[in-house]
Amino acid sequence: MPNSTNPFILIVDDNAANLSVLSKTLKSENYKVRMAVDGEEALAMVAYAHPDLILLDVQMPKMDGFEACRRLQANPDTKGIPVIFMTALADTENKIKGLSLGAVDYITKPFEPEEVLARVNVHWRLKQLTDTLEQRVAERTHDLQKAQLQLVQQEKLSTLGQLVAGVAHEINNPIACVVGNVNAVQDSINDLFVLIDLYRQQFPQPGATIEAELHTIDLEYLREDLPKLVKSMKDGGDRIVSISKSLRIFSRADSDQKQKFDLHEGIDSTVLILRHRLKANDRPAIEVITNYGDVPAINCFPGQLNQVFMNIIANAIDALDAASVGRTYVQLEADPGRIIIYTQMSIDLSTVAIRIKDNGPGMPESVRLRIFDHLFTTKEVGKGTGLGLAIAKSIVEEKHGGKLSCISALGEGTEFVIEILMD
Numbered sequence: 001m002p003n004s005t006n007p008f009i010l011i012v013d014d015n016a017a018n019l020s021v022l023s024k025t026l027k028s029e030n031y032k033v034r035m036a037v038d039g040e041e042a043l044a045m046v047a048y049a050h051p052d053l054i055l056l057d058v059q060m061p062k063m064d065g066f067e068a069c070r071r072l073q074a075n076p077d078t079k080g081i082p083v084i085f086m087t088a089l090a091d092t093e094n095k096i097k098g099l100s101l102g103a104v105d106y107i108t109k110p111f112e113p114e115e116v117l118a119r120v121n122v123h124w125r126l127k128q129l130t131d132t133l134e135q136r137v138a139e140r141t142h143d144l145q146k147a148q149l150q151l152v153q154q155e156k157l158s159t160l161g162q163l164v165a166g167v168a169h170e171i172n173n174p175i176a177c178v179v180g181n182v183n184a185v186q187d188s189i190n191d192l193f194v195l196i197d198l199y200r201q202q203f204p205q206p207g208a209t210i211e212a213e214l215h216t217i218d219l220e221y222l223r224e225d226l227p228k229l230v231k232s233m234k235d236g237g238d239r240i241v242s243i244s245k246s247l248r249i250f251s252r253a254d255s256d257q258k259q260k261f262d263l264h265e266g267i268d269s270t271v272l273i274l275r276h277r278l279k280a281n282d283r284p285a286i287e288v289i290t291n292y293g294d295v296p297a298i299n300c301f302p303g304q305l306n307q308v309f310m311n312i313i314a315n316a317i318d319a320l321d322a323a324s325v326g327r328t329y330v331q332l333e334a335d336p337g338r339i340i341i342y343t344q345m346s347i348d349l350s351t352v353a354i355r356i357k358d359n360g361p362g363m364p365e366s367v368r369l370r371i372f373d374h375l376f377t378t379k380e381v382g383k384g385t386g387l388g389l390a391i392a393k394s395i396v397e398e399k400h401g402g403k404l405s406c407i408s409a410l411g412e413g414t415e416f417v418i419e420i421l422m423d
Helices: 016-027 039-048 065-074 092-100 113-202 208-217 219-250 263-273 302-324 329-334 388-399
Strands: 008-012 032-036 053-057 083-087 105-108 259-261 287-292 298-300 338-345 351-358 403-408 414-421
Touching: 008 016, 008 039, 016 032, 016 113, 032 039, 039 053, 039 065, 053 065, 053 113, 065 083, 065 092, 083 092, 083 113, 092 105, 105 113, 113 219, 208 219, 259 263, 259 302, 263 287, 263 302, 263 338, 263 351, 298 302, 302 338, 302 351, 302 388, 302 414, 388 403, 388 414
Parallel strands: 008 032, 008 053, 053 083, 083 105, 287 338
Antiparallel strands: 259 298, 338 351, 351 414, 403 414
16 A cells, blocks of 8 residues: 555556556555556656656557666656566566666566556555655765864864964064054154254264264265155054954954954955965956945854855955966956955845955856855865865855855856845
8 A cells, every 4th residue: 555645657558458457456556547558658758747656568569668668767857767567578588678777677467466566566665765765865965064064164263263363463462562662763763863953053063084974874865764664664564463453353253142243344354364365476466346335243153254255255366366377467467357345235124245256267057056066176186175165155054044146157257145134
């Protein structure tokens, strides 16, 4: 007795009596039944009404059962349908041929309806077990992949966060000393120049030795250049302070609860950390253009979102670097690499969108559809793990209830759209 799903059995036989007997027998056990009289009709029926099991006669006009089975097995959509042959060809050679084509059983004619029913029941239960096992394997594989992504993500965040936070901490004390003393140095230099001017007024004729030394050090040039040198040192110190602040923002440790976070600070800190990769080398510098909307701080896991920004922007740089190979510097100057980052609120203020678009080569549809797949990468061996974008999608969609999508076509660049719900 089949379960409540009432499986659908397709009977294929050119003998009306056989069709009638088999139909009545199977319907008595609550199977749903359809019938076809040859292989061509059976294939046409399978195309629009997917059966759970097929009883297939071998000797039929137009297309025999062997050919029909071969075509069913060649089609990925129908390959998994169990086929039971029914035929008077009971010799070993034909049985082997039928089973080698993918049939699961072989019933010789004349058949007993009870035997057919028993075999159908067995193979229906086997199909149910197989489908259940495949589903469980798929679910378990998905769970394992998800667990792997989470472990990799946590390890990367932990290691990177500790490293960056440690570097930022070590920078803070010495750079604070330098920046804090630059202004005092500038004041002292000014005091020394004032004192030198007073000496000049009191002793207009300092003597040959002092005149020679003044000529050697070029006092007037020193008076003009030294303040500039000190200002340059101050600007460099301020720059290091800015980098240290960006490192601290990027490495923010996430707690179990979401925190208020300025997305623009996160994006800016990520761009700053990747700045060395944006500079000119064998190609012109890559320009990063930010067009920020009026976006308030959002509740999120800051460290994880920074990791998403890092993966996407780093991939954009990789794509632009790859596109520059084989082109001259002059050609690249005419069409330099650009990464444009937009942020905006949805009309109903329920969602914030972050768009990261590059003017790289884009990607074919076959690649675009797989970029978020576990372990899928287009990079050379050793240069990509296939986990970066899979982790990014997990962070955006599972951790934040948002959506991460990709828009791309060959020759039209690539755009990633991150949508985060406002809590």
